Amino acid sequence: DVIVEGSSTFHNATQGSMDNWCCVMQWKADQLTVWSNHYGADQLRMHISEMLGLPLHKVRAIASYVGGQFGRGDTGDQPFFLVTGLLAMKTGRPVKYRHTRHQSFLNTRQPAIYDFKAGVKKDGTLTALYTKSIGNVGAYADLSMFALKFVPKELGEVLLAHIPNLRMESYGVYANNIPGCMMRGVGNSQFNLILSHIIDAVAEKLGMDPVDFCVKNFAHEWEKLPSASLVAVLQEGAKRLGWKEKRHAPGNGPLIDGVKKRGVGFSFHAAWHSEWQEKRRGKVQVNIVLNPDCTILLNAATIEVGGGSNTCNVLGCAEALQFLGIGVEDIHWTPVVDTNDGIKDCVQTDSAVAYLQSEVMIDSAKELKEKLKIAAAEILGKKPSEIDIVDGKVLLASDPSFGMTVKELLRKGDNAPITVAKSRSPDCKLTGVPFFANFAEVEVDTSTGKVDVQKLVVVNDCGTVMYASGAEAQQIGGQCMGMGEALTEEIIYDKATGIPLNFNWVDYTIPTMADMPEIDPVLLEVWKGVGEYGACGIGEGTVSCTPGAVANAIYNAIGVRVNDIPIKPEKILKALGKD
Structure with a gap:
C-alpha cells in the first residue's frame, strides 16, 4: 500500500585506541x-x-x-x-x-552509503525491503569485504527474518584513502543508521508510532512475532525517556529561548554474539589449579582489553566452585597470556569472552570435584562414591558427624595441586539473539546548528548479566564513541591528493566529559540462550544505535532529515536553508 525510500551515509571514524601498536x-x-x-x-x-x-x-x-x-x-x-x-x-x-599517534589513525571504520526501498501495508506490516550498500574499501581490501558479506547474512537471520520479501546488495569500491576495517562491530553500525531511517520514515508515512512498527515486524528467525525481548527493550527505553510525553510531530515542538528545539528518537538492533554464533572459534580452553591451601589459580587465557572479561572469569569461577566454600578473593586470574603455557587464548571479539569461558568452567568444576573426591578417598580410605564436597566441607555418607574441611583434607595429602584442563566447543543450538536499543533526546539551536544531546537511555537484554557494573560501564562508555560518530568525529581528506589532514586529537574531535549528557544504562534478562548462563555480548553493540537515535531525534526536533553523519552544525544550517 505504501512505498518509502531513503538513504544514509556513514563516514570512516577511527577507533581512538589509547595505546598505539x-x-x-x-x-x-x-x-x-x-x-x-x-x-x-x-x-x-x-x-x-x-x-x-x-x-x-x-x-x-x-x-x-x-x-x-x-x-x-x-x-x-x-x-x-x-x-x-x-x-x-x-x-x-x-x-x-x-x-606514532599519526600512524595509529590508519585504522578506521569502513564508510558506507546505504539506500533503501520499503513496501508496507496500511496496517504497518513490512512486506518488502530492499537495501543497497556501497562500501568505501579504500586503497586495498582488508576486512571491508568480510563486513560487506557478513552483515546481510547475519541480519537476515537475527533481525529481518520475518520480512517475506528481502533483498540486500553490497558492493565494495576501491578509492584513494585509508582501507576501511573494524571498529566495535562488523558493519552493524553502518546498517543501523539506515535501519533507524527506515523505521522512522515508514512509521511517519503510516501515522504510526515507530515503537509499534518495530514490534510488529522485527524478530529473529527462531521466534514468532512479537519478540518478547524486543518488546521489553523498547517499552523500558520509551518509559525511561518519556517517549509518549516528549514526542511530537517533526519540527512542531515548542521553541526554547526563541531558537532552540527539542526532539526524541530511537534505534534498535539485534545483539551479538550469542554462543551459537561463535562456532568458528573452535575449542575454548580453561585450566584450573586447586592449591593445597584451597586457593585457585585460574588460567582462562584472554588478553583483557577493558571490557571486564577477566572479572567475569573470576566471578564465573567462584560460582562454579561454590562447593569449595571459597570466594573471589581466593581466585587468582592469570593476567599474562604466554603461548608457552600451551593454552589457546580466547580472543576479545564479538563481546563473547565474558560468558564463553565461564561456561567451560562449569564443566571444569565438575571434573575438579570428582578429582577431589578421588583424592579424599585415598586419604580417608573410603570409596569416592561415599564422599561428597559441600560448602568447603568433606561429607561421608557413612558418618554424618564427620566434618573435615577441604583445606584440612588437602593438608593431609601429598600437597600436590589438583589440576583440570578443559576444552569445550561452543554449543551451536540455534537460539536467536536478544535485542538492544538507544533512546535519545536532543536540543538543536536553529540559529547556529549546534546539537546538544540532553539524555540517552541505553537498554540491553543480556540473557544473563555476568558482571553488572562492568556491563553498565560498557553501555555508558559506548555513548562517547556513538555520539562522536553521530556529531563530531570525521577524518578529513585533501580531495586533490587523498592525504588525511587531521590525524591528531585537536582536529579530530572526540567528545569530552563536558559534552556527555545524562546516560541511563538499563540491563534486562528476558531472552535466554544455551548453556548455564545463556548470555549474549553487549560491549560492541552499545555504540551502534546511538547515531541513528540521535539522527531521528534531530529530525523530530527540526522537521528536516540529515542522514549524512557526522551531523555537524553546517549540515543542520544547510538543511534549514540557512547556509
Missing part, C-alpha cells in the same frame, strides 16, 4: 619471543610462524592488558611484526617497534 622482539636460544599489545597471542604466534617459516615451538608470544583496541586488532596481521622479527634475528639484539 607496539612490540619488542628478541631472538635468543633459537627462539623468537615477542612481547606486544596485540590482543590475540596465539593468532600472532601463528602469523609469525607462517610468514617467517619458523616452527611453532620456536615462536613465543606474550601479552597482558591492552588499553582498549575497539577493533584495531582486527585490522589484519600487521607487517611491522615481521619487520621487527627479522631485525631481531639479523642483529641478535632486542628490537622495539611502536606506532
Whole structure:
C-alpha cells in the first residue's frame, strides 16, 4: 500500500585506541619471543610462524592488558611484526617497534552509503525491503569485504527474518584513502543508521508510532512475532525517556529561548554474539589449579582489553566452585597470556569472552570435584562414591558427624595441586539473539546548528548479566564513541591528493566529559540462550544505535532529515536553508 525510500551515509571514524601498536622482539636460544599489545597471542604466534617459516615451538608470544583496541586488532596481521622479527634475528639484539599517534589513525571504520526501498501495508506490516550498500574499501581490501558479506547474512537471520520479501546488495569500491576495517562491530553500525531511517520514515508515512512498527515486524528467525525481548527493550527505553510525553510531530515542538528545539528518537538492533554464533572459534580452553591451601589459580587465557572479561572469569569461577566454600578473593586470574603455557587464548571479539569461558568452567568444576573426591578417598580410605564436597566441607555418607574441611583434607595429602584442563566447543543450538536499543533526546539551536544531546537511555537484554557494573560501564562508555560518530568525529581528506589532514586529537574531535549528557544504562534478562548462563555480548553493540537515535531525534526536533553523519552544525544550517 505504501512505498518509502531513503538513504544514509556513514563516514570512516577511527577507533581512538589509547595505546598505539607496539612490540619488542628478541631472538635468543633459537627462539623468537615477542612481547606486544596485540590482543590475540596465539593468532600472532601463528602469523609469525607462517610468514617467517619458523616452527611453532620456536615462536613465543606474550601479552597482558591492552588499553582498549575497539577493533584495531582486527585490522589484519600487521607487517611491522615481521619487520621487527627479522631485525631481531639479523642483529641478535632486542628490537622495539611502536606506532606514532599519526600512524595509529590508519585504522578506521569502513564508510558506507546505504539506500533503501520499503513496501508496507496500511496496517504497518513490512512486506518488502530492499537495501543497497556501497562500501568505501579504500586503497586495498582488508576486512571491508568480510563486513560487506557478513552483515546481510547475519541480519537476515537475527533481525529481518520475518520480512517475506528481502533483498540486500553490497558492493565494495576501491578509492584513494585509508582501507576501511573494524571498529566495535562488523558493519552493524553502518546498517543501523539506515535501519533507524527506515523505521522512522515508514512509521511517519503510516501515522504510526515507530515503537509499534518495530514490534510488529522485527524478530529473529527462531521466534514468532512479537519478540518478547524486543518488546521489553523498547517499552523500558520509551518509559525511561518519556517517549509518549516528549514526542511530537517533526519540527512542531515548542521553541526554547526563541531558537532552540527539542526532539526524541530511537534505534534498535539485534545483539551479538550469542554462543551459537561463535562456532568458528573452535575449542575454548580453561585450566584450573586447586592449591593445597584451597586457593585457585585460574588460567582462562584472554588478553583483557577493558571490557571486564577477566572479572567475569573470576566471578564465573567462584560460582562454579561454590562447593569449595571459597570466594573471589581466593581466585587468582592469570593476567599474562604466554603461548608457552600451551593454552589457546580466547580472543576479545564479538563481546563473547565474558560468558564463553565461564561456561567451560562449569564443566571444569565438575571434573575438579570428582578429582577431589578421588583424592579424599585415598586419604580417608573410603570409596569416592561415599564422599561428597559441600560448602568447603568433606561429607561421608557413612558418618554424618564427620566434618573435615577441604583445606584440612588437602593438608593431609601429598600437597600436590589438583589440576583440570578443559576444552569445550561452543554449543551451536540455534537460539536467536536478544535485542538492544538507544533512546535519545536532543536540543538543536536553529540559529547556529549546534546539537546538544540532553539524555540517552541505553537498554540491553543480556540473557544473563555476568558482571553488572562492568556491563553498565560498557553501555555508558559506548555513548562517547556513538555520539562522536553521530556529531563530531570525521577524518578529513585533501580531495586533490587523498592525504588525511587531521590525524591528531585537536582536529579530530572526540567528545569530552563536558559534552556527555545524562546516560541511563538499563540491563534486562528476558531472552535466554544455551548453556548455564545463556548470555549474549553487549560491549560492541552499545555504540551502534546511538547515531541513528540521535539522527531521528534531530529530525523530530527540526522537521528536516540529515542522514549524512557526522551531523555537524553546517549540515543542520544547510538543511534549514540557512547556509
